[in-house]
Amino acid sequence: MAIFRFNTLAIAIAMGGATASIVNAQEVTNQAHSNIEKISVLGSRVSNRTATESSSPIDLIDADDLTKGGFTELGQSLQATAPSFNFSRTQVSDGSDLFRPATLRGLQPDQTLVLVNGKRRHNQSIFGLNGTVGAGAAGTDMNAIPLTALKGVEVLRDGAAAQYGSDAIAGVINLSLNDSTGITTGYVQYGSTSEGDGDTVSVGLNRGFDLGNEGGFINFSLEYRDADGTNRAEQDTGGSLTVEPGTLSEDVRWSQGNSASEFTSLFYNMALPMGDNELYSFGGYSKRTALGNGFYRNFNEASKNVTQVYSDGFLPRIYNEAQDISFAVGVKGEINPDWNFDISAVYGENEYDFTSRNTINASYAAEYVFNNPDASDADIAANAGPTGGYSGGFRFDQTTINADLSGIVDIGRDEPLYITVGAEYRKENYQIVPGDEASYACGLANMDTSYPSVNDPDQFAQCGFQAYNGLRPEASNSSDRDSYAFYLDVETMLSDEWNVSAALRYEDFSDAGDDLIAKLATRYELSDDFAVRAAVSTGFRAPSLQQSGYTAYTTNLASDGSLTQSFTATTGSDFPSALGVDSLELETSTNYSAGFVYDVTSELSLTVDFYKVEIKDRITLGSLLSSDDVDFSDEAVAALAATGAVQANYFSNSVDSTTQGVDIIASYRTELEGGNFGLTFAGNLNETKIDKVNAEDGIPLSVAFDDLQRSFFTDGQPGERATLTFDYAREDYITTLRFNYFGETDVKYFGNDHISLPGELSPTGSFKPTSTVESAVLVDLNVSYDINDMFTVALGADNIFDETPDELGDDEVLNFITNGAFKYPVRALPYGFDGRTYYAKLSFSF
Numbered sequence: 001m002a003i004f005r006f007n008t009l010a011i012a013i014a015m016g017g018a019t020a021s022i023v024n025a026q027e028v029t030n031q032a033h034s035n036i037e038k039i040s041v042l043g044s045r046v047s048n049r050t051a052t053e054s055s056s057p058i059d060l061i062d063a064d065d066l067t068k069g070g071f072t073e074l075g076q077s078l079q080a081t082a083p084s085f086n087f088s089r090t091q092v093s094d095g096s097d098l099f100r101p102a103t104l105r106g107l108q109p110d111q112t113l114v115l116v117n118g119k120r121r122h123n124q125s126i127f128g129l130n131g132t133v134g135a136g137a138a139g140t141d142m143n144a145i146p147l148t149a150l151k152g153v154e155v156l157r158d159g160a161a162a163q164y165g166s167d168a169i170a171g172v173i174n175l176s177l178n179d180s181t182g183i184t185t186g187y188v189q190y191g192s193t194s195e196g197d198g199d200t201v202s203v204g205l206n207r208g209f210d211l212g213n214e215g216g217f218i219n220f221s222l223e224y225r226d227a228d229g230t231n232r233a234e235q236d237t238g239g240s241l242t243v244e245p246g247t248l249s250e251d252v253r254w255s256q257g258n259s260a261s262e263f264t265s266l267f268y269n270m271a272l273p274m275g276d277n278e279l280y281s282f283g284g285y286s287k288r289t290a291l292g293n294g295f296y297r298n299f300n301e302a303s304k305n306v307t308q309v310y311s312d313g314f315l316p317r318i319y320n321e322a323q324d325i326s327f328a329v330g331v332k333g334e335i336n337p338d339w340n341f342d343i344s345a346v347y348g349e350n351e352y353d354f355t356s357r358n359t360i361n362a363s364y365a366a367e368y369v370f371n372n373p374d375a376s377d378a379d380i381a382a383n384a385g386p387t388g389g390y391s392g393g394f395r396f397d398q399t400t401i402n403a404d405l406s407g408i409v410d411i412g413r414d415e416p417l418y419i420t421v422g423a424e425y426r427k428e429n430y431q432i433v434p435g436d437e438a439s440y441a442c443g444l445a446n447m448d449t450s451y452p453s454v455n456d457p458d459q460f461a462q463c464g465f466q467a468y469n470g471l472r473p474e475a476s477n478s479s480d481r482d483s484y485a486f487y488l489d490v491e492t493m494l495s496d497e498w499n500v501s502a503a504l505r506y507e508d509f510s511d512a513g514d515d516l517i518a519k520l521a522t523r524y525e526l527s528d529d530f531a532v533r534a535a536v537s538t539g540f541r542a543p544s545l546q547q548s549g550y551t552a553y554t555t556n557l558a559s560d561g562s563l564t565q566s567f568t569a570t571t572g573s574d575f576p577s578a579l580g581v582d583s584l585e586l587e588t589s590t591n592y593s594a595g596f597v598y599d600v601t602s603e604l605s606l607t608v609d610f611y612k613v614e615i616k617d618r619i620t621l622g623s624l625l626s627s628d629d630v631d632f633s634d635e636a637v638a639a640l641a642a643t644g645a646v647q648a649n650y651f652s653n654s655v656d657s658t659t660q661g662v663d664i665i666a667s668y669r670t671e672l673e674g675g676n677f678g679l680t681f682a683g684n685l686n687e688t689k690i691d692k693v694n695a696e697d698g699i700p701l702s703v704a705f706d707d708l709q710r711s712f713f714t715d716g717q718p719g720e721r722a723t724l725t726f727d728y729a730r731e732d733y734i735t736t737l738r739f740n741y742f743g744e745t746d747v748k749y750f751g752n753d754h755i756s757l758p759g760e761l762s763p764t765g766s767f768k769p770t771s772t773v774e775s776a777v778l779v780d781l782n783v784s785y786d787i788n789d790m791f792t793v794a795l796g797a798d799n800i801f802d803e804t805p806d807e808l809g810d811d812e813v814l815n816f817i818t819n820g821a822f823k824y825p826v827r828a829l830p831y832g833f834d835g836r837t838y839y840a841k842l843s844f845s846f
Contacts, residue, residue, distance in 0.1 A: 097292030101134030109139025122348025136621025159591025161539030191839035277333030294467030302456035316467030339407030366461035392471025439470020580696030675730030
């Protein structure tokens with residue numbers, strides 16, 4: 001067996017930007033060494049292979065590092081510690097206020113595989129729609145996992161589909177659950193913004209218990225969070241019955257900010273020795289709610305409003321509710337001294353529901369007035385239908401069964417051949433649940449009839465609730481599929497310096513076909529201080545049931561800035577078929593990576609990893625198409641008309657792309673003035689290019705993949721990200737100062753390239769073509785003090801210099817269509833617009 005050298009600096013490099021709390025040098029060494037020995041799940045199936053010996057870059061982030069900076073959500077914490085991880089904000093995007101797209105290396109959320117304790121985690125049942133980062137991609141909801149349940153996080157920044165299966169094109173994130181016993185830990189935290197809103201109270205508790213005398217345990221985590229909403233909107237000029245349009249409103253009527261939300265979760269982690277084997281189980285429950293909103297409906301928008309109910313207009317609200325349940329059970333052990341087995345079953349489900357509030361179905365009152373033309377205002381208000389109700393929901397569940405066998409084979413050399421063989425079966429179900437009839441109906445009778453609006457007979461009243469048009473029964477459906485896979489991993493040391501590994505995987509999906517993929521990786525130590533590593537792999541991602549089975553009517557922005565009804569057609573239905581799309585195929589990928597690990601001195605270490613990801617047949621949710629956009633096809637025009645919507649879109653394998661970049665990690669640690677000082681730089685440069693648009697002959701490329709979609713793919717996430725973190729620990733104090741750099745994003749959504757407005761409407765004579773969020777540096781400061789052995793108090797501020805995107809000007813489309821209400825951009829926001837936040841935290845351990 002080869003002997004490997006471990007030192008603190010190499011460990012710090014492997015942590016990829018996570019800066020450990022320093023009490024003293026020996027404790028840092030012991031803590032990091034312990035982490036690296038235990039956290040060897042990703043990148044290699046060899047049980048004694050560590051992160052510094054991996055042929056692919058792996059970030060190891062301790063749970064203590066995730067809670068620095070006052071973050072209460074896992075996604076925010078990861079963004080602050082791992083620059084290749086992006087957690088974009090969005091608002092007013094069809095009610096999706098609970099989840100945010102979590103991405104690696106600028107790819108889609110569903111191209112990153114998430115594991116819990118090394119086992120596949122289920123995806124969310126919903127995805128972002130048009131005009132968002134990650135549109136059409138149902139990734140894993142990172143914020144459904146409580147921070148108190150985690151021991152640490154490992155991020156494998158390399159293609160790993162051959163090792164772990166579909167979705168692992170960009171990499172793998174493994175969440176290791178807490179396994180401590182005999183100690184109770186927890187915290188109470190309060191935070192708020194410098195604007196005086198967004199008050200957040202968070203409480204967490206963790207306790208582990210020994211089971212028997214042979215090392216068994218069960219660990220419980222409980223977390224609760226209650227957050228008030230924030231609002232950065234301003235007074236608008238939309239007018240009302242008593243205020244002339246163009247005049248500033250008396251109050252702020254729009255909403256632009258984080259939704260008021262609540263989060264409750266309970267997780268457990270358990271292991272119980274059974275002779276030479278071990279029974280293990282883990283899982284949890286989480287429920288989250290958020291009250292989001294749509295655009296304000298002005299009083300004089302006759303097709304959307306009924307002034308007898310909302311005399312001054314109204315802000316439609318959307319109540320989001322997400323619930324996740326997961327459960328895993330397995331048994332592992334030794335067959336003999338050389339071979340081990342692991343058999344497991346994992347079940348996970350996500351439910352996501354929408355309830356509309358403070359809304360209206362304008363067609364109800366319109367039908368009533370049509371049949372009762374002499375009705376009084378009081379009669380109209382009384383017969384205008386409900387002002388809220390259930391708008392529909394989505395369900396997704398997944399069952400995964402794995403059987404692994406791993407061991408060594410003597411090949412006549414000093415180093416054996418490490419082998420893992422395994423099989424996997426997965427079953428998935430997806431369902432769309434219709435809303436209440438009032439949420440989607442055309443009039444009380446729900447007939448295919450249009451009625452003149454109550455307040456303007458020249459306009460027709462819109463059907464369904466405003467903001468989140470209900471899911472219709474004809475759009476509801478259920479779909480399911482299964483898949484099976486066989487895989488083989490082999491690894492060996494060709495010499496004391498040279499490691500080589502290979503993986504082969506065959507996977508077959510009942511609805512999307514099969515693929516055989518492979519990975520080859522190597523690492524070579526040129527000296528005790530310098531090693532190079534490289535990998536090449538092929539991969540794939542199967543279209544999700546959420547993509548192949550989704551259909552819904554929504555309210556979206558038309559090219560003239562008006563809100564109009566839109567439809568997403570299922571794959572294989574009449575509209576996409578008329579445009580050459582009859583089914584969804586597998587995405588396929590080729591990943592290349594190369595880099596080095598260098599201990600420059602005993603105090604300074606450096607890793608650099610270059611990567612290139614080529615993806616063919618990427619699945620996208622197309623932009624909304626009107627009859628004018630598809631007038632080259634009579635069949636498409638007729639299919640669109642049959643939907644009853646003004647515009648429609650669909651999923652397709654529309655794009656081939658190349659994403660390339662570099663990750664740079666540098667770590668420095670030393671003793672300073674009687675304390676311990678640490679500095680970590682972690683940076684990512686990333687670029688995505690569109691190589692080819694896939695369209696059938698006769699279909700314009702702008703129909704298959706337009707410039708609006710392109711802008712989110714290539715410029716919707718920062719091309720440059722970096723963190724520079726300073727840690728200093730002395731006696732009972734620990735201070736952390738972090739600089740977060742976010743590169744610019746620039747998308748066409750809400751720009752004049754998206755909504756074409758005549759220049760004379762702008763005081764400057766023209767509108768900006770795109771919506772830009774400028775590059776920024778956000779600075780976070782955290783100071784903690786150990787009161788005694790039981791209690792630690794921490795005070796801090798995130799974004800202490802109150803950095804926000806540039807405010808919208810008169811030449812911004814979003815400023816115009818919101819009547820001056822919105823202060824900032826609302827899409828492709830890598831760092832949000834809440835500004836400075838403060839927090840105080842009391843942690844305890846006994």
